[in-house]
Amino acid sequence: MTVVISRPGLRLSEFSVGAMFLATGFAALTIPTLVSLANQSWSREFGAYGPIVLVTGLWLVWRQVPEIRHAGVPGSPWITVPILAAALALYAFGRAYDFLTLEAAGVYGAGIAVLQSRLGSAILLKHWFPFLYLAFTIPPPPSVLADLTSPLKLLVSLAATDWLHAFGIPVARQGVTIFVAQYQLLVEDACSGMNSIVGLIAVSLLYIYLMRGSNWVYSLVLVAFVIPIAIIANIFRIMVLILLTYFFGNEVAQGILHFTAGMLLFATALSCVFALDRLINYFVSRRAEKLA
């Protein structure tokens, strides 16, 4: 048995028929799912980060292409087949019975199986970050998201009103309704901002990867900080909304400033992540200098 690494004599027709089949098959899976994602997830506030992750993820993969292309060896079919089978089963079930999370996970799994088959497991593990990052395109199930964010929502409105009350603003709270002077604010699902937490984690991971490379310990540490940062940024945002309502009235707060407050939340949270990263690196490099 001979191991053929490069085969200059590879017949063009043989190669292209196989590749064409692969491309067609994969497109048949992917395109309907992308349409569903665009309609059901990306167009909503909680899934708005989806296309950003997809595009940046594909860009990260594309960046690796020159390195990967020649290093890859066909992967073991003993790994490809189970991954592909599980992915396609998930896909068919999710797509047919309308569970978008399972459907998207199926497409993702099938993509990993294709790459594993063409390039081998070793190279995927070596360049794990772009592939793991792309998993953020799988939307979390809406019900799970709601269960996770509703206690946070309460916490956020509690903290925001308590702090403002301490500063003498006439603010009261009942459940997730906030009363300030004669106005009534609602920390709604859509505007609570806690939904953006997944998007925030994804963007933070991307930043860490681009700045520091694929160091998974460091990534985990920073992600652990993203959740409290998102909560604090949200409290800050609701305080801004309450103050706007108090000083300028409901019209102003619910209008354009509401949207700006949403952007502000994301920007604040992201700046905190960046600052934290700088801080950690400052101390790490100082320690390194001392040791040297």
Add this chain to the structure above:
Amino acid sequence: MIGRRDLLIGSACLAGAGAAYALAPRHHVSLLRGRKVEQTVPRAFGEWTSQDVSDLVAPKIEDSLASRLYGETVGRVYRGGEGGAEIMMLLAHGDTQSDDLQLHRPEICYPAFGFAISQSAVTEVALAPSITLPSRRLVAEAPDRRETIIYWSRLGEYLPLNRKQQQIDRLRTALKGDIADGLLARFSMLGSDPAVAIGVLERFIPGLIRAVAADRRDVLIGTQRAAALAGAGI
């Protein structure tokens, strides 16, 4: 042998896409049968008369969500019976129930609008001797109001009592190849004493259902219970 391997994987993917297409339910089943909920439920019966109201689903800001979820919503306030009681009715009907678009249950929606749910229990509303309707009973509290609610939801022929059951029932319908319609029927009363309100609602609901034409009651309570009522001569 990359070429042959690609061919196999590509075929498997095509087979997966084909299987999803073949399995997908396509048969729309709507118990509304092309008619309107509005015309199904009488505007007046017995001592009760009603007035249409439009803002029972949610304040206008949520309009887009509500209009995507429901094809038709009927909001009415019934007055006149029980010595001047006032009952709010909301019927929301959606033609297709999917993961993305499905009935929103009041115990989830009310907190989103600033109500705290102080009681939530499963209950059986007696429609006739030995015919009951599985429903849920809620007490929702806001600083300036207390609302007692009885509601049920119909998904195809199922009457799920919570969100998980609703998901399972949707899957069961889909496995049969059907895309079912969904209906949320919510009746509520304002007032400080939930026990009194529950009593009024539990008399009102069977009265209203009996006042619906016998062959149209399935829209509200499903074919099986509608047939049982007709069979009992009601």
